[in-house]
Amino acid sequence: MTDQTPHTPDNSGRKYWLDNPKNVDKVYWSVIVVSVLLFFADALYDKHPEFGIEKVFGFYGIYGFVACVGLVLAAKGLRLLLMRGENYYDDKTKGDS
Amino acid sequence: MVLGIPPGLFLIAGALLVPLFRGRWRQMYMLFLPLAGLWCLVDGQSGTFFAFTFMEYEIVPVRVDPLSLIFGYIFHIAAALSVVYAWHNDDIVEQMAGLAYAGSGIGAVFAGDLITLFVYWEAMAVTSVFLIWARRTEASYAAGMRYLIIQVGSGVLLLSGAILMAHETGSIAFEKMTLGSLATWLILIAFGIKCAFPFMHNWLQDSYPEATVTGTVFLSAFTTKCAVYALARGFPGEELLIYVGAAMTAFPIFYAVIENDLRRVLAYSLNNQLGFMVVGVGIGTTLAINGAAAHAFAHILYKALLFMSMGAVLYRVGTVKGSELGGLYKSMPFTTVFCIIGAASISAFPLFSGFIAKSLTLSAVAHEGYLAIWMILLFASAGVFHHSGIKIPYFAFFAHDSGKRCKEAPLNMLIAMGITAFMCIAIGVYSPWLYSLLPYPVEYQPYTPSHVIGQYQLLMFSALAFAVLMRFKIYPPELKSVNLDFDITYRKWLPAIYRGMINLTRDGWQSILEDLRRGVQRVVAYMFRHHGPEGILARTWPTGSMALWVAVLLGGILLLYYV
Known part of the structure; x- marks a missing residue:
């Protein structure tokens, strides 16, 4: 079914760009910079709102951020209620997928 | 029609001949089937074909119109890519x-009556389980x-509905x-x-991740x-569907965030995507139906x-559990790029296919003034x-x-992913092509500044939320686990x-049996007391007592005779 190659640790020593934590920081900060730029881009064009709430400056950005933080925190809370061991239904009924 | 065979049936019949081919020939033959089917649909004339009357009901095996055509096209394309x-x-x-x-699915979208639909509906269930x-x-x-x-249960309900419908209206037309x-x-x-409406959805998350890699x-x-x-054919504009669809967009994303099996995450997200389409069907305006079909x-x-x-x-790795993976871009760079293109498309980034499709539905919802639904869909989009x-x-x-x-994925997988990725981008970049296929x-x-910047804001701030939550280690880690969903009702x-x-019944039955046994034992004990070796009626010889009883009987008869 699957054609696995042996999982050997990478001994080639090849370094990738993202292996350097400093570059991960660069990605992080560029997300912030782009977000801020997009937020203020709201001043540059005429909106055609269908609903009043869309007129709020940076509405989509604020809503997206709040929605996602809320989503993750709520889902994290749901884990307390819903999470069970991997073999909850039966030792055999979960494949290794 | 290919060789005068209805679409769908052509693939089903073709599937039966697969064992006749070997090696490369089989690969070519299997690709030929959906492509030939697609070729014959391209200049598809609208109308009904192969119709006949059976027991006073009109059976319409093939009905071609713009709504069935767009699904017919994409089903053939999906079959070829798969x-x-x-x-x-x-x-x-x-x-x-x-x-x-695939043939059953194609047959179902061209079915012009409920009985034909039922046949393909069940054929889909029976073939797909393999x-x-x-x-x-x-x-x-x-x-x-x-x-x-x-799945078969769904077909049984459909058939029951069709029979009742035929009884009430005298027609089985699928309108x-x-x-x-x-x-x-x-x-x-x-x-x-x-x-996969809410509470009927769990078969999806349960079974799809358990299927084979290619299945x-x-x-x-x-x-x-x-x-x-x-739904788009049978219940366009049914308001109930707006609320059902909105619920479908929202609840699966909570599960998707905490699910560890990445193919199951995709199954939850599939459920969420269906929600957008169901909302579109529920709104029912031409813009909304176009939105559902495009989506x-x-x-x-x-x-x-x-x-x-x-x-x-x-x-390649033998698992898709998030808790076991990471860093695979080093081994599978092409797969990584294709996955990101798929991810950008489903997220509806401008210039990717999801954007030009989902915008239609969102605009249709906004045009009809459903603010709460629109807010839910926006939340779901961010999710x-x-x-x-x-x-x-x-x-x-x-x-x-x-x-x-x-190793990187096999070449044929890369080709399939490459073509699919190309189509995702092409559809997004050149929107008139997909729009020309829509039913209305x-x-x-x-691509208006308002749409594009709004969408970019929504997406980038969602990414920002992810980045911040990761940075501060608030984001829930991937854990080996199972999350309870509605299937607990029928699995536990x-x-x-x-x-x-x-x-309960076994215990009850046993106590009934015991009571009965005790009763019988009591009767036996009673009999034993009177008739046993020590019993009162056993003190004389049985012949003696028999002679006595015969004498009593004869005396009684004599009395009766004189009375």
């Missing part, structure tokens, strides 16, 4: 099941069984219905099961989109692409990006390097209730 993706796999069961399943069983694990066997029972009678409710529930790609395309088509078209491609990329990971757009590629290919090193004329401009509770009842 075939290429599965080229390396020479499991004859999967090959035949996959083609026959794509799950072909995994040949105990887990896939059990999941396939549950899947089959639910727009108004919800009200029992017949229409049964049909709606039958559609709802296959469309899941087939599965993701047909069953649920066929149900969307059926189905685009969605089949990017969802297949995502399942393909996770399938490639499963194929889609969060779990399908970021979580899937991040935990599989980046995140903490798991140290796993493997389109006057819509997705109902069996527990059943076993409880069995125990």
Whole structure:
């Protein structure tokens, strides 16, 4: 079914760009910079709102951020209620997928 | 029609001949089937074909119109792409099941009456289950069984509805219905099961991740989109669907955030995507139906692409659990890029296919003034990006390097992913192409500054939320786990209730038996006391007592005789 190659640790020593934590920081900060730029881009064009709430400056950005933080925190809370061991239904009924 | 054979049936009949071919010839033959089917649809004339009358009812095996055509096109395309993706796999069961399943789905969208629809509906269930069983694990066997029972059950409801409908109206034509009678409710529930409405959804998350690497790609395309088509045909403008659809967009994303099995995350996200289409059907305006059809078209491609990329990971690494993966971009760079293109498409980034499709539905909802629904869809859009757009590629290919090193996906998988990825971008960049296929004329401009910047804001701030939550280690880590969903009712509770009842009845029956036994023992003991060796009636010889009783009887008869 699957054609696995042996999982050997990478001994080639090849370094990738993202292996350097400093570059991960660069990605992080560029997300912030782009977000801020997009937020203020709201001043540059005429909106055609269908609903009043869309007129709020940076509405989509604020809503997206709040929605996602809320989503993750709520889902994290749901884990307390819903999470069970991997073999909850039966030792055999979960494949290794 | 290919060779005068109805679309769909052509693939089913063609699937039967697969064993006649070997090696490369079989690969070519399997690709030829959907491409030939597609070729013959391209200049498809609208109308009904092969109609005949059976027991006073008109059976219409093929009805071609713009709504069925767009689903017909994409189903053929999906079948062809899935075939290429599965080229390396020479499991004859999967090959035949996959083609026959695609054929059944295609047959269903061209069905002009409810009985034909029912036949293809059940054919889809029976053929597709082999794509799950072909995994040949105990887990896939059990999941396939549950899947089959639910899918066939949906068909039974559809047939019941169709029979009632025929009784009430004298027609079995598959046209727009108004919800009200029992017949229409049964049909709606039958559609709802296959469309994974809330509380009827769990077969999807249960079975798709248990199917084979290549089987899941087939599965993701047909069953649920066929149900969307059926809803768009049967219940456009049914207000109830707006609320059902909105619920579908929202609740699965919570599960998707905490689910560890990445193919199951995709199954939850598939459920969420169906919600958008159901809302579109519920709104029912021409813009909204166009939105639902466009979304189905685009969605089949990017969802297949995502399942393909996770399938490639499963194929090479042997697992798609987020907790086990990470850093695979080093081993599978092409798969990583294709996965990101699929992720950008499902997240509806401008210039990707999801954007030009989802904008139609969102605009239709806004035009009709449903503010709360619109806010939910916007929340769901941000959520889609969060779990399908970021979580899937991040935990599989980046995140903490798991140290796993493997080969890149096989060439045929890369070709299938490459073509699908190309289509996702092409559709997004050149919107008039998809719009020209939609059931109603389109006057819509997705690329306005308002749309584009709004969408970018929504997406980038969602990414920002992810980045910040990761940075401060608030984001829930991937954990080996199972999350309880509605399937607990039939996997745990109902069996527990059943076993409880069995125990109860068994105990009850045993105490009844014991009581009876005790009663019999008492009677026997009583008899023994009187008739046993020490009993009062056993003191004389039996012959003596018999002579006495005979004398009593004769005396009685003598008395009666004189009376």
